Amino acid sequence: MLNKRIEELCKEFKLPAILNSYQSIANEAAKESFSFSKYLLMLLECESKQRAIRSKEMMLKTASFPVIKTLEEFDNKESSVNISQLKELSTLSFIDRKENILLLGPSGVGKTHIAIALGYGNPPISQPLQK
DSSP: OHHHHHHHHHHHTTOHHHHHHHHHHHHHHHHHTOOHHHHHHHHHHHHHHHHHHHHHHHHHHHHTOSSOOOSTTOOOTTOOOOHHHHHHHHTTHHHHTTOOOOOOOSTTSSHHHHHHHHHHTOOOOOSOOOO
C-alpha cells in the first residue's frame, strides 16, 4: 500500500528517477543507517542527475548534430588550427562573455568538427593536443 502510494505520487509529480530508485536507495540507507534527511538528499540528487542527463539528451536531439564529435578526438596534425585558441574555446568562456566565434578556413580543416564539439559541450581540453 505504501509503495503503491509512493509510485502514484512520483508519477503525479513527474519524478521518474525517484520512482525507479527509491527502493534501492532506501535499502542502502537502511543498511548504512542514514538519517531521513540523508535519504531524502540521496533521492533528490538522483532525480537531479537524471534530469540533467535527460535535458542534455533532449538538447542534443534538438541540435540535430549529424554525428557526435569531441575536441579530444580532433586531429590537428593535418590542420593549421591554433592549439591555444582551441583550448581557450574549449572552456566555453566566450559564452559567459556573450561573444560570438567565427570558424573560417578551407574545406577539411576541422571547422565542423570543432563546432559540433563545442555544441556538444565537451569539458575543457585536459590533455595536450599534439601538433
